[in-house]
Amino acid sequence: MSETGAADGPPSFEDAFASDDVEQRIYGIILQTREPTTASVIADSADCDPKTARKYLGWFDELGIVTRHDGHPATYERNDAYFEWRRINQLAADRSIEELQDHVRDLTVRITEYEATYDAASPATVDAVAAAEGSDELTIDAVYSDLADWATAREERDRYERARQQRTGGEREQASG
Numbered sequence: 001m002s003e004t005g006a007a008d009g010p011p012s013f014e015d016a017f018a019s020d021d022v023e024q025r026i027y028g029i030i031l032q033t034r035e036p037t038t039a040s041v042i043a044d045s046a047d048c049d050p051k052t053a054r055k056y057l058g059w060f061d062e063l064g065i066v067t068r069h070d071g072h073p074a075t076y077e078r079n080d081a082y083f084e085w086r087r088i089n090q091l092a093a094d095r096s097i098e099e100l101q102d103h104v105r106d107l108t109v110r111i112t113e114y115e116a117t118y119d120a121a122s123p124a125t126v127d128a129v130a131a132a133e134g135s136d137e138l139t140i141d142a143v144y145s146d147l148a149d150w151a152t153a154r155e156e157r158d159r160y161e162r163a164r165q166q167r168t169g170g171e172r173e174q175a176s177g
Contacts, residue, residue, distance in 0.1 A: 022046065022056065026046045026048070027056075027065075028046075029042050029045045030042070030065065030066055030076070033077065034078070035077065036077040037075055038074070038075050038076075039053045039054040039057055039074070040053075040073070064079055064081075065078070065082050066078060067079050084159075087159060088162045089163075091163035092163040095163065096167075097167050097168060100163055100164035103160045107160065108157060111150065111154060114146060117146070118146075122150075123148075123150040123151045126147055128140060128144055131143045
């Protein structure tokens with residue numbers, strides 16, 4: 001591959017945030033972090049000074065993007081609740097009440113079908129091996145796929161319902177104000 005072709009393509013995985021500013025690199029590292037991590041480790045990954053990382057991590061902590069855990073040294077952890085809240089707000093902003101309601105209905109139908117197929121109230125209560133062995137049509141892989149889709153549908157329905165409630169609550173306030 002020519003040198004110009006490489007420059008036009010996506011960055012390498014190891015250096016995915018190299019072209020971003022320091023704040024964006026630290027934010028990108030936070031998105032990838034699954035457990036409490038020190039500012040020094042984050043700084044190394046973001047290719048910046050630990051003092052700079054601590055400055056941005058303190059700001060991200062104030063915004064609720066990360067949670068700071070006191071200790072020696074302090075560690076920082078991605079705040080999943082912040083990202084869930086952000087996703088719900090984005091859904092409420094991007095979709096009409098009707099679109100949100102329609103999606104909640106569609107997901108409810110899908111969930112109800114899974115409940116009937118597996119005679120269970122949730123995917124967590126299904127014995128996948130027993131379900132596959134007791135069926136002529138379903139393989140174990142199909143059952144696991146169904147259970148994963150079912151769990152995802154339940155989570156997505158909850159998000160869309162919360163966004164719908166947020167939209168309807170906001171419109172009621174505007175109508176009464």
